[in-house]
Amino acid sequence: MASDPQMLANQRIVEDLASRLRRRQVVGSRQAALETLLVLRQVVSRARFSNVDQLVDVIRSVGRRLVDAQPKGRAHSFLYEYADFNHGSFITGTSEHSVGNTVRKVLHHIREEYHTATEGSTPAPAPTFSIAKFVSQGQPRKQQTVQKNDAAKVPLKENDPDDPDSFARTLKPVLMEAIQDVFDELETVYDNISKNAKDHIHSDEIILTLGKSKTVESFLKAAAHHRNYTVIVAETAPSFVFSSFHDHGLTRHFTRYGGREMAKSLSSAGISTFLVPDSSIYALMSRVNKVILGAHAILANGGMFATSGALLAATAARAYSTPVVVCAGQFKLTPLWNLYHEYGALDFGDPSSVLGFEEGDLVDKVDVVNPYYDYVQPELLDAFITNYGDHPPSSIYRLLKETYDDEDNEL
Amino acid sequence: MSEPSKDGPPTPLSSSQPSQKSMTKAERRELQERQRAAKAAQKQQQGQGQGQASSSASSRSKAQGAPQKKSESGRPRASSSAAPTSSRDVGGAARDGSGGIDSEGPKTRGLRIFSHFGLPKTSGHQVKGDIHPAIIRLGLQFSEFKICGANARCIAMLTAFKTVIQDYTTPAHNTLSRHLMTYLSPQISHLVAARPMSVTMGNAIRQLKLEISGSDIDLPEQDAKDALCHIIDNYIRDRIIIADEVIEDLAVKKIKDGDVVMTYARSSLVEKILIRAHALNKRFSVIVLDSRPLLEGKTLLRTLTSTTPPISCTYALLPALPSLIKEVSVVLVGAHSLHTNGSVYSRAGTAMVAMLAKEHSVPVMVCCETYKFSESIMLDAFGKNELAPLKFSPPEAPKPHSNLEVLDPLYDSTPPTCITAVVTEVGLIPPTSISSIPLALGKTSL
């Protein structure tokens, strides 16, 4: 297999992305998603398969490799035998969840395309019916699930021995389209999120936001076209902000206080902006009408990972019962739970942005903690504004079911 | 509360002004100034060609023109502080300026909300009336944040007053008990101009007034002065020094082996408590949380780690709090002042620490001498707050311009619900019952 130059090529590009993920050279969930998609596209275009399962396996293996690149993405290996029953339970301080999500999404699309393609061509085999299935039919989108499972069981017409590639040939163009769709979604995500910003922000409102989230940024700017309002930006130390993605993060300039970047860009867009230190969030909250946050990943229970500081803001907001709104593209939907319900991310950065390396004597005596993300429980959130409509935290679960296939939750 | 800065060089000029009225006056001044600045900005509207910089610049000159006119004095400054100060004024003016830019609605309103924070203090502000050199020095130390923290400021002030009193001579046809206060008031207002008065100072001053007015007319002047100084000494000793010791004893009892103590920023009192606990070889570790603008935590960190053996410390910025709170066994924080409704006015950020601690049912102990009690109700820290001077905002932070304003509030108020106990020299008490302590109300004479 590996001898095949195509495979080798695939392996290489996958490895390349993997190592760049591991080195944190791919920056921002969207960026990661895009790159993953690029890789998948090439993989699919090169892959040789004679039935859908082979293809799925190829893609899964790629996905697994990429997710593995971020070690925290995986839990103990011996669980995987149950993957298909396992509706996702691992979390993760993985640097980028969007990688896994993208793969899942693509898999989902591929299956759909496959089914539409095979509609009629292969008579849907008689549905075997058992109580177990009956139970699991409780899930939405059962029809596909059923068919697919069977498809998996009965040997497919396509893989006929004399011309194994025929299947691939017929299916590939469709698949490419499918991937392209995902691509387009990512391309347009910001616009779609901000398209009805004006319905969420009203004149004279005071909005509090944290750090630098591209999504929130575009959202607020969009709102500014129709509304006159004020934004308070908390600096959110020491959050990283990668203001340039050039040569794939190799040169990454980060400022230690994301909020500053945000404030600059918002004010330059003509929004009256106040930059405040994190410490003053509580003091100012009593005057804030709405807290708008970006998400790093939206979790299956409707909670989310967001830049550290989000939890403080959200809790403070609750103290003044100020609504908390989250702007995030659906590629951030992650069919995973926050294990341990523990402190937000298990992802900790380097201390240098908290306590300078040059503070020589302190460095040796003091432990420095610098988490990237907070875990924000669903109870603290009021709404998610996504590129496909607005959702309450409670319906995220269903959303996930619709977006991904259950057996992909564990790649 | 905050007398806006009408600045010039610290060259003694003579136009005294009672502190009592300063409040209202301050506001009137600001109002005028805002209108002036707004006009300036509108002028900019016409000649919009050249960008923000010039606009804010000129509006700055206007804004500062105002105070100058009021206080006829040149502009040379203590060069050290000049740079930050002036640029800060830009902010101040620009804030109003942008108010002008679109006079209709939100921005002006958004701005007006914060306007009462008052223009930030500029250092080396103008001296009105004959101010005692000791006070002038103190004023500088205050405005430069050389002396910072409720206790430190109060003690510094009282000691300064001692010298003032000693150097004071009652004019003819006047009695010390009557005149001394009128002599002190400009001194006080000078300090207030340097930096808004802390509750502690207020209380101390009230006591002092009481004593002065109460001082015996027949007493020979020198004796009377000595008496006052003695009283001041006692005040410092009883209400602060001793009080602190008592509080240390009480608080240390609550730190047990294996505890993880979390504190925020730096309170002199908390620092002492931790050191003491360490001296009693309690095996505990400390988590120091910190945040801009002042980043006082690092100072604390140094003190704690310079002990032998160093106290094991963890250092993190405020946003990391959720990751740490789980393992904390007690939160110790200091306070700036304590209010009738039990809310604690303290370094900005304290409220959130307390809030999250409550979430995770971690006890929160506020260490605070009774003389920090203020007989007012504080609902949120928004109404009454103070801004850190711009010199504390790091170089890489964006410079304020018409749309962007940088606010560094110094305080916030923690609602009583988030506070488990207040450790005072009269014992551990729930925050709400502070008002029932006679000592706090200053019922007892010094």
Next chain:
Amino acid sequence: MSDFEIFETYQRLLKNEELSTPLAAILALTEMIEQSRAGTMFELVKELKDGAEELNLKSPNPISLNAGCELFIEFITLFPHPSANFSELKTELIRQGQQYVVEALTYRKKIAELAFDFIKDDSVILTHSYSRVVMQTLLMAHRRKRISVFVTEARPRGLGIKTAEKLRAVGIPCSVVLDSAVAYAIDKVDFVLVGSEAVVESGGLINAVGSNQIAIIAKAANKPFYALAESYKFHRLFPLSQYDLPSHNPKLLSFTQPRPPGMSLKTQSNNASEVNPHQINQEQIAQNNPDVDYTRPDLISLVFSDVGSLTPEGVSQYLVGMFAG
């Protein structure tokens, strides 16, 4: 069919440690089908319903058992039956039933696998009463992680002690907590893990009495509260309150009238046996108290089931899918 005694069958089946009540019920029903002489689907379903009813009446705590019956009967009614001869259909149904039970026996393992990830090394777990699936989960966790367990005594039946003994046997550090001491212990606990009698449509949980208060305490201390439930315990039921449970009857928590001392001890009230009217003994209390209570969904962090780890919303979605769908 009168010769077939479903309840006995049920009892017999329950002898098997592994078999939980819903499964036992399902098996019982399958046997019933074998016995049944019903000629049409309609009759069959009718018989089964009766059988279920009988079980329901005879067994002390029918809730989970109902869940089983409900599932099976619903399944049968929904079962697509081409008008082939009926006996074939019956055998098919029987096969289905038995097959499912066999399959269902693996569910605990799956659930344990799921829950395993949520148990971090060195964690302290509070569990309530005795539950097979909880046991299995803990045992599995113990193999890889250092866990310690608090078990509530779970009056009146005191099953907590059984749990404690079993855990000690395999060397899991474990201590029994009075039901009344949960609030005291909760701060030491990392999360709560309970089994279930049934999971209802609201996403709420029905479990041995005490679960509710534990959940409330956990919420107050904001510790996660996890419930483990095999999917056959999903029960189409929407209790509005504790007293809306089928298990509730007016006798529970009734106030015994204080009688003037002089009056004769002979009354047919439930404390007949007692010598001194004012003395109260355990079983008397037990009788006067419920066996199960209902835990509101908003108190539950997650429900682990063989179909995945679900939010309470998720559970109700399944139920709706099954019965309303």
Next chain:
Amino acid sequence: MAPKSSAGKEKLLGDEDEVLQAVILADSFNKRFRPLTTRKPRCLLPICNAPLLDWTFESLALAGVQEIFVICRSHAEQVKSTIAESRWSKPGSGIKIMPIMTAKETFSPGDAMRDIYTRGLVTGDFVLVMGDLVSNVKINEVVKAHKERRKTNKDAIMTMVVKESGSRHRTRPTGNSSVFVIDSETSECLHYEPVMGYPPTKVAGIPREILAEHPEVEIRNDLIDCSIDICSVEVPSLFQDNFDYLDIRRDFVHGVLTSDLLMKNIYCYVAKEGYAARVQDTKSYQSISKDILSRWTFPLVPDNNHPAGDVYEHRRGNKYIAKDGSVVLARTSRIGNNCLIGPSTQVSEDVQITSSVIGRNCVIGSGSIIDNSYIFDGTIIGAGCVVEHSIVGAGVEIRENSRVGKGCLVGDGVVIGPEAVLERFEKLSKKRETGDDGEQEDEEEDVDSEEEEIEANQEDSIKAQLGSDCNAIVWPREAPDEDEDEEGVENYKNQRFLRLGLAFSTPSTSFFFCATGDDASDLEFTDEGSLSSDEDSDSSDEDSDSDANFTTLPTSSATSLTLENSTIVAASDAVAESEFRAEVEQSLERAFAEGHSVDNAAVELKTLRMASNVPLSRVRESVVSAIVEKIQIVEGGGVPQRQEIAKVINRWGPLIDKIGGVDAVETVSILQTHCATSERLPLFAQILVALYQADIVEEVDMRRWHALPSSKGAGEEPGPRRDGMKKCWDVGAALLEQLSQQESDSDEDSEGDDDDGDDDEEEEDEEEELRRGPRRIEQLSIIK
């Protein structure tokens, strides 16, 4: 690789137009890690459970390097094979790694560089790092900067990456740090001064010209030298040209900066972001492990991007536990903060592990205590053992109830105990079975011979301590003799500062600036001396406390102008100087004895001067004095004496001018000062005459000399010395009298005039140490 794929790669990688090359010197060229490195090259020692080399690779990969040459010498085969097996040689690693086996007789980085040159490995600017680098600095940005600079200035041959750290940073090599003098604007490195723990470097000398030429300089003692150098192609060739360059810093950099011939400049890049440090000794091994565990190297941390590819779970308090679930932690075991536990390691009951690293497949017996120690793979530690501040090699077995004291190094495969007791700083290695001699690589012969000799002199007394079934040999506490004469960093005493187990801020690097060279300074000197002597008793704990009393060299960021001045005033390195004197004398001795030609002697002196950076005047001093001393004092003086003098002067006089730069005036004053104190005082006149006759000294010079105030002994405190000076001066006066009588008055005047003219420029050089200070300060204050 398939062309298509490479295309795809291009797209993804977004490569820079040219490939970025790196050269790794994978050999330590020293023995600091013996005996751990007897059977394994240092670069393969694990740190945080991954071979150093892998960390280095990853660091480079992080910086976008695409082609790496690994220069390996000792155990080259091992290195080669490991690289071959590593994931780096798999497709998709995106990096090309080529091991280069260099000759066995490559004994220094310098040689390695020459080798690079001869092989012509590098094509363009390349990154030069050591095989023990751990870094997350974005080197590619440094390279950019370097290239930019090259565009304008062809002579910018090298950029050194240095990392700002406190002067007391744990990661700062105590015994082997350096002072950088950097131009604030251009960040050109103007001067480099190595700093040693022993003999303790007390003063840093900065050539005055630097301050003259550069308005603003930073003199920094707070920089960690990451030894990441961006070199341009010339660099290797430079090594080729100067055969005597051994160390890259002490010789090459120093050489390039000081040499007046090759006009090259070297720049510094003070890394603000990122982390970089070298595991160059056991001490930095410890501190870097700590830095890794406390995530300074992020994203290069065990739980995210572990070079060996293991997956670790990161827990609060920076505890890293292998994640594959193979680790067995007994319930009662206590893992402290900053610990790393490798896969399938077992930790039994009641074990306490604090800030240590445990390798793979280790077993820690119940009740043992592991503190600040680093235990490699597959080691078994019995019950009730105590291991502190030590490094324990792979496959070691420490039987129960043994105790390993601070700073011990236990080589691979050693077995000690039970009840073994290791003193502090003990070094053990495994007895060699006769069997493995065969597969010993030949290049290790020296090693083996050394081992043998060590084995030979094992006292049984020690062996007794090591427990019954011990297979170890104990290395001598005092370094073998040959190390003694290793001057510089490698000397044994200095090594002690580079050892694990020392409290990290030893006062050895304490500096002070003598205020304008008065006696106070000497006081300080002795003071320092006493200190360093008390260090000789390895009392690490005391050290840490005692350092309070010493001022460390301030960083120029904090340095006020006056301080900088005082630095220059301090510009005389007592130690180096005395050493140098001694050497000059020796070499001259030889020259005299073996009757070298003057030229040869001169060459020898030149090189000496190059080696230890001393001003020309020093050399002259020593030469003159040496020659003077050479002259035998003939009883009764008179003719025979004069002949004697003439003989010596004629034979050796020319040497004075051959040592580089003729400066007769100085010669005379030196002669004077020398005679003033030596018993050859009476000979002064005659020697002077002899010099005059040998045309080494012209009359003019003598006049100039005579005109000097200092010659009169001005500024000398009264005493024999002063009297001597005076005498000489009088003699000189007399001499001049005679000469002048033979001269016409007119031209004398004229000369007199231009003398005065010249005086001003030359005075600088002629000034004595003591008078320098104030004068320079003036000068500097003018500049500022």
